[in-house]
Amino acid sequence: GxxxxxxxxxxQSNICPPTTIGYVKLKRTVPDISTLRMDFGEVVxxxxxxxxxxxxxxxxxxxxxxxxxxxxxxxxADLDGWVSGDQAIKHKLMLFEILKPRLILSIGSxxxxxxxxxxxxxxxxxxxxxxxxxxxxELSARRKLRSMAYSRFLRNSVLRKIPISWxxxxxxxxxxxVQEISSRIMKLVSTYIEENDLIIDVKGLKxxxxxxxxxxxxxxxxxxxxDNFSGVGLLMAFNADKNYLKIYTPFKQQVKRMVIGSILxxxxxxxxxxxxxxxx
Numbered sequence: 335g336x337x338x339x340x341x342x343x344x345x346q347s348n349i350c351p352p353t354t355i356g357y358v359k360l361k362r363t364v365p366d367i368s369t370l371r372m373d374f375g376e377v378v379x380x381x382x383x384x385x386x387x388x389x390x391x392x393x394x395x396x397x398x399x400x401x402x403x404x405x406x407x408x409x410x411a412d413l414d415g416w417v418s419g420d421q422a423i424k425h426k427l428m429l430f431e432i433l434k435p436r437l438i439l440s441i442g443s444x445x446x447x448x449x450x451x452x453x454x455x456x457x458x459x460x461x462x463x464x465x466x467x468x469x470x471x472e473l474s475a476r477r478k479l480r481s482m483a484y485s486r487f488l489r490n491s492v493l494r495k496i497p498i499s500w501x502x503x504x505x506x507x508x509x510x511x512v513q514e515i516s517s518r519i520m521k522l523v524s525t526y527i528e529e530n531d532l533i534i535d536v537k538g539l540k541x542x543x544x545x546x547x548x549x550x551x552x553x554x555x556x557x558x559x560x561d562n563f564s565g566v567g568l569l570m571a572f573n574a575d576k577n578y579l580k581i582y583t584p585f586k587q588q589v590k591r592m593v594i595g596s597i598l599x600x601x602x603x604x605x606x607x608x609x610x611x612x613x614x
Contacts, residue, residue, distance in 0.1 A: 336405075353377070354376065357372060376393040377393070379596065487566050568582040
């Protein structure tokens with residue numbers, strides 16, 4: 335039968351762009367899961383679930399429902415390592431209630447509170463020793479790996495100019511008002527410029543177009559006509575008055591919906607700046 339790998343780690347994803355989750359169906363053994371791409375994915379929008387716990391859980395539920403509707407039996411889910419503190423334990427428990435895992439494998443020991451909660455829901459817990467020859471990843475190493483993943487999903491991108499009125503535009507907090515979205519993009523961009531002491535001699539959202547000349551854009555998410563998440567891109571211009579946006583993306587089909595994120599990326603995938611979407 336068909337099994338599935340479910341990638342729920344927003345920061346170190348294997349089969350989908352960082353900040354998103356997804357699954358791939360498996361018909362045979364693969365030596366390296368990261369050579370595959372998602373069959374279906376959903377957008378959460380940040381590299382950690384911390385500011386978006388409810389949204390992460392909601393999207394996990396959506397993915398699991400889709401898998402179950404397709405009759406997929408065995409699933410292996412890959413989760414992030416956030417397990418310290420009450421919020422982390424609440425988050426993991428919410429995920430376990432959706433996943434209903436028979437077996438939970440932990441690299442290293444789980445906090446005793448989380449372990450007992452896992453046993454309460456009937457899951458067997460096995461703690462594996464950390465690998466001897468693999469060092470714990472520093473934040474810079476994780477960022478580098480994300481950069482490689484972003485660049486993989488931006489490969490073969492072209493700059494597309496699209497009338498704003500041709501697609502449904504929203505941000506990660508589901509705001510659809512174009513002027514409100516404009517002001518939130520402006521806050522992200524202007525804060526980045528101020529904190530990095532950049533001098534850009536234009537006003538308003540033309541600043542985004544100036545930044546784009548340096549190969550910088552806002553990480554955004556594109557949906558096809560069936561409203562399925564289909565790829566990422568970098569928003570390089572957003573002009574509500576003249577009704578156009580520019581997006582640097584490998585996605586070549588018609589865009590039904592676009593979700594504008596809160597992370598500034600370079601065209602080669604480097605994370606330059608981020609504001610949690612609930613803080614914009």
